[in-house]
Amino acid sequence: MFAGxxxxxxxxxxxxxxxxxxxxxxxxxxxxxxxxxxxKKVAIIALTSNDVESDVNKSRSAGMNAHLGKPVDPDELxxxxxxxxx
Numbered sequence: 001m002f003a004g005x006x007x008x009x010x011x012x013x014x015x016x017x018x019x020x021x022x023x024x025x026x027x028x029x030x031x032x033x034x035x036x037x038x039x040k041k042v043a044i045i046a047l048t049s050n051d052v053e054s055d056v057n058k059s060r061s062a063g064m065n066a067h068l069g070k071p072v073d074p075d076e077l078x079x080x081x082x083x084x085x086x
Contacts, residue, residue, distance in 0.1 A: 002031050007038050010086055015064065017048035017055075024048070025062040032063040043084040047072060 002010055005035040013031070017024040028044050043066075046059040051069030066080045 002042070003034060007036055010038070010042055012043040012045060012081060014047050015044050016035075017046055017050065017059070025058060028059075028062040030066050044082075045077075045080060045084070 002013060015024040015028055019027070022030075024046060030041055030085045031042070031044065033039070044064045046064045046067040047070060048055065048059075048067070049070045051067065065084055068076060068080065
């Protein structure tokens with residue numbers, strides 16, 4: 001959806017790590033490699049039940065800005081969004 005949108009359409013992407021066709025880590029790498037202005041700066045937030053440090057590091061290495069565990073705490077999500085979208 002991001003690749004098919006115009007520059008600046010998305011402010012943030014909530015990325016599920018465990019998707020069936022393309023996992024969230026690879027999807028993030030593909031977004032970050034797109035040749036468009038917003039691909040490097042759009043906020044990408046991992047949403048996953050895997051929240052151990054090694055998984056957080058994998059998310060960061062793939063290009064994600066934040067990593068939140070499921071179930072998502074709405075207050076934590078709002079705090080992260082506020083921080084990333086300033």
